[in-house]
Amino acid sequence: MALKDFRPMMERCSNCLGCKWIPFDKIQSQRFGENCPINLYYEFHIYSARGKFQAAQGLLDGEYGYTDALLASTQACTACGACDIACKVCRYNLEPLDFNIALKADAVEKGNILPVQKEMIASLKKEQTMIIGAKKANRSAWAKGLKLKDAMKEGAEVIFFPGCKYSYDKKLQGYARTAAELLINAGVDLGYMGEADMCCASRAYQQGLMADFDARSEANIKAFKKAGVKTIVTPCSDCYYAFKRLYAAKGLEVEVLHVVEYIDKLISEKKLKLKKPVNMTVTYHDPCHLGRLGEPYVAWNGTEKKIMNQVHTWEPRRPRYNGAYGIYDAPRRVLAAIPGLTLVEMERIREYALCCGAGAACEQTYPEVSKFTANERVTEANSTGAEALVTACPWCESNFASAVDENGKKIEVIDIIDLVSRAL
């Protein structure tokens, strides 16, 4: 949908400011009640879904162009969707996240591209990754020595898709290997995309770089089809969201599983037993793209229909992504299966978890906002008394790694795959 198509939503937003808070029913303290990274950081009203709904009207009416603040509000937005689910506690006819992304796309279309975004695009085109400086030639380093089928040569029904971060980050490469080995050892006939393994471009979409997203995703879909892929398993929450929601909207019909779901499945089928105690108290961070944004795609092509004179509905019924069916329980079941491990929850969890600050490549485009958000989350994690912060997304992991709480204290950050491997 183009920006102008959101006009009815812009005008029907009620200025209730719910999108600056976690759902009110869930607030437990003043300290951890707010939810929008950009609003927490910049504070002016424009830095919120509501503010953008209002500011975009002036933009469409030609009252101003992309001013500095409007641009910052658009670009620094982590596309985390916290506003979206808070809004949908009450509203049935607004889509704040889709709007945020349409605004990003409109800004890009009007030529507002940051220098660092240009570098990311160039890298995506040349090296098929948005990680600046990474080389295509090194992409499969993580898989060296693993007994993985090359799906493009041999065909494979189940493929392991590590994503850019696990492919290039030296520390994370080991976890990608561990995850793949877990599946192989459990008897899964596992493949990977070999030479055709490339960036999912989810982060291009999240930044409104639509042409780049379209080009990359269409190429990937073609490759998946050619390889006969039926199931994609990924340890990366961004990739998960891309395949489950964005690629599905483009016609990819495959089962998409996050590694943590697969591990959960193996544990429940008794194909994997976690025996070694890990005597630790941890807290779990729900990645936005696995949690509230990890709901399955439902096709829809409809229009608004008013009933009872003026009541807004959709015809046919429109899918309502409000985080109700995100992936929250699988990681918690996996943690519960680790002997000796204690999970203590933060206040902002599940569909109303606070973003880590890395969404939409914010750590590169607006590093100060991203760092502030990660620090805010680490403050919350440390307030639980946990010794470590566990997550299931490499972007969250790397953003938390250098973060400190409001007293300057860090927390150990653990990849859930690493934690599982400690219990093997």
Add this chain to the structure above:
Amino acid sequence: MALSPEVYKAFEDVVGARNISQDPAVLECYRCYAAQSSAHYGPFDHKTPMPGAVIMPGSTEEVQGIIRLCNKYKIPFKAATTFWAAMGYIGDENAIQLDMRRMKKIEINERDQYAVVEPYAIGAVVQVEAMKRGFNLNMAGVGCSSSTLAGTAGWVAFGPSSLFMGTASENMLAAEWVLPNGEILHTGSLGAGSGWFCGEGPGPSTRAILRGKQGTTGAFGVCTRVAVRLHPWPGPAVIPTYGTIPAYRAKLPETIKTVTVCYPSWDAYAEGANLLHQSDIVYLGHRQFNMFGRDIKTAMIKILNDPDLQLCDLPEIMADPYIKEQNEKMKIEVSLVIVGMTQRDFDYKMKALDEIIRRVGAWKSEFMLEKPIHDWTLLYLLRLGHKNLNYTLCGSYEGNFGMSPNVFVTAPLMESAAKLKDDYAKKYPYIADTGGDSDMGSLAILGGGGVTGWEFFTCFDRFDKASIKGACDMVNISQKWMDDHKLGVDMGHWNANARREDGFNYTQEQHNEMLSKLPQPWVCGYQYLVKKAFNPYDLGGSYYRTCDPASFAKK
């Protein structure tokens, strides 16, 4: 026209570059669409004027610095915090909007049972912090996303709990106030250096000037801190919740319960309300779900309790015989929360409630007692965290037939009001047709009861010009009906003498012309003299209604 660079720099020096903006897109966000969250100014198809700058002060000293500069440069200003209503927005071209978002501290005094709050402590967070210490607060009907201070210092702020806890004017204790001329005033006990426990004294009692019944709606300086009374909460420190979004539910002890009482007639309702007022058993009382419209309320509750249902499911759900039957039984109803301070207290209150129900021939809605719906309703009413549902059907609504006299006066009129609205919605497609009776309101809008507060919801689509026009028609129809029944000014017209239809402030001359005709013009004459003393350059805007005594004294 923006502020001159020199003036801008002077403000910037007070708050720092980060906390002031003249960016047009930032400013645009501080304009009120009068058809959107008008709170009874409109509905019109336009916005309030563009501010000259928006400033976010971080302390009382910064507020004082800003106001002193406003006096120096004769720039009008207005503070607002949570921006629910038109009254928070400036009314002059190039006036300064203060966004109080950075000031949000809460201090709770357990011994004396009050909380001192800064502006951006919204109701929800004051409540959660208070509950940790065994307290609760009167939450205005606008809901928990609204500023406690704004309601307390700026507006009426009554709500479902006002029967038990009183309204804002009853709960306001001492305050710290930066007057329109830049002086800091400590009211009540604070002025005598005795703490926050009392609004009247020892020390200056300025309640009548600074808040009165309705509040000064931001037109008389900036309140930076206020103490509000806290009330007992015997429940857990944090309300435990369960359920899938959007149907979050409370898991509370058996001594905290919600009951929806249904009446066979409005006469029975009035008698029941009177007994409930007298009996002192109700923690919170509200006719809540009828705001969707009498025909659809039960179906709406069903939708809101199921993550898989949507508004398009309304017709099918309404056709369900069970829902039909329950809806019919809930035609005239009020939802109560009964809170036992002890088990014995709870048993007594439930027994008294049963007796009232028996006396007036009422019954409890079994639908609302179904466990999941009960637990959802309980959380809804205690937290008031679903106020955006007011807008859910069409995106906008206006309040009509706003009645607040004694329940014996208003209850017999409800069906006549309902019929007027129903007739209009049946004849024209401009407003939602969900049942003529779409009344919502608190069981009492005064501590201890006596009067109830009622408001019919006219839901309309601000994106549709014909629909805005339809809502305006309803405002006029409703006002005529109010006049015919000698019920005074209706909600749609509440602020009509505070802000012009074009969104601007009235000039003093316009106010003189208009307010000198009031039956008691000296009220505004008195405020005129107060304004001259405290607000010499008239920088606050016309929500502080003033009338030069010279304009009526000679008549």
